[in-house]
Amino acid sequence: MKIKIKYIVVLITLASLGSIIYGFTLEEAHPLAPKFIGGGTIGLFLIAMPLFLYKESKGKNMKDYMLTKENIDKMQENERKKPENQ
Template sequence: MKYFLIVSFLAILITGISGFVVKPDDLEGGNFLIGIAVAAFFFLWMPIFIYHRWKNRSVKDYMLTKENIDKMRGYSKDKNL
């Protein structure tokens, strides 16, 4: 999954850069490539990246429950903040 994300990011980046390089009189080809790169980045790459980063994590660790608040208070007392 890591390598897929890297390769797809590079492909999207190259597509976006090539959109700036294409001459403007080529029937709006540059704008089309930039649009495809932005759409692919936000609708394909970002959801896959977010899933990859969060797939083995528990949401309960990030919720403000009484136990987590008590842990934070105990941590600040130990560090003498």
Template sequence: MKIFIYVLFTISLIFIISGYIIEDINSEKFIGGGTFLLFFIVIPLFLYYRWQNKKLKDFILDNEKLKKMKDNN
């Protein structure tokens, strides 16, 4: 999964950079396609990969954690 995300990220960057380098009518489609690939496919896959086995409760700040923070200071 990690390699797949890197490959898609590289492809999207190649599309975006080639869209800026190539002076053609369709260059805007390369930029748009690379941006679409990056923001709607690569980033959600990356977030899913990174948060796969994590508990959301560990990252939420609640009263217990606030008390622990106050006690430590």
């Protein structure tokens, strides 16, 4: 059974957001409140975001997104081709 990364990312994101919300709903004096908030933040930024970026960038050429002289010339050429009445 092959689980898609998309569903794993969504599950981690929801669990992280749930943990953050649960941490904020606990009383301020509760000793575990900061741990829930911190764990949710770590889940979002150190687990879910890199997995999402890996999934979305798979199969794409990074050279196409670099600001090289060649790509800048292509962008300027596309700007010249646009009609003025848009």
